[in-house]
Amino acid sequence: MPMFVCEVCGCVENTGCGNWWTRFDNHKKVCDIPDGTALCSACTPTHYKSGEVDKSAGKWHMYFTRRLWDGKTQVLNMRPEDYENYIKKFEGKTFTEIVKPSSLI
Ligand SMILES: [Zn+2]
Numbered sequence: 001m002p003m004f005v006c007e008v009c010g011c012v013e014n015t016g017c018g019n020w021w022t023r024f025d026n027h028k029k030v031c032d033i034p035d036g037t038a039l040c041s042a043c044t045p046t047h048y049k050s051g052e053v054d055k056s057a058g059k060w061h062m063y064f065t066r067r068l069w070d071g072k073t074q075v076l077n078m079r080p081e082d083y084e085n086y087i088k089k090f091e092g093k094t095f096t097e098i099v100k101p102s103s104l105i
Contacts, residue, residue: 006040013040
């Protein structure tokens with residue numbers, strides 16, 4: 001599962017965890033986020049207009065640490081394990097860990 005950058009908070013997310021595969025269905029959620037906007041799990045709106053609730057949305061999944069993108073690294077199509085290894089190599093120098101994800105929403 002490759003990675004992408006959330007267009008709302010700027011963190012690096014796994015395509016299997018955020019809304020990547022359903023990003024053109026944003027209009028089905030209670031939000032004003034345009035279709036096509038890729039969101040991490042924490043930034044993905046929780047409620048559908050139909051009344052259903054997306055229980056995996058609105059919070060960070062905790063499969064890996066939520067970090068802001070450094071603005072340089074090519075993350076699209078990078079595998080999560082490669083990304084983690086890249087971060088370890090430059091730990092504390094180029095990436096910022098998001099401590100309180102909800103504060104950015
Ligand atoms: Zn986000």
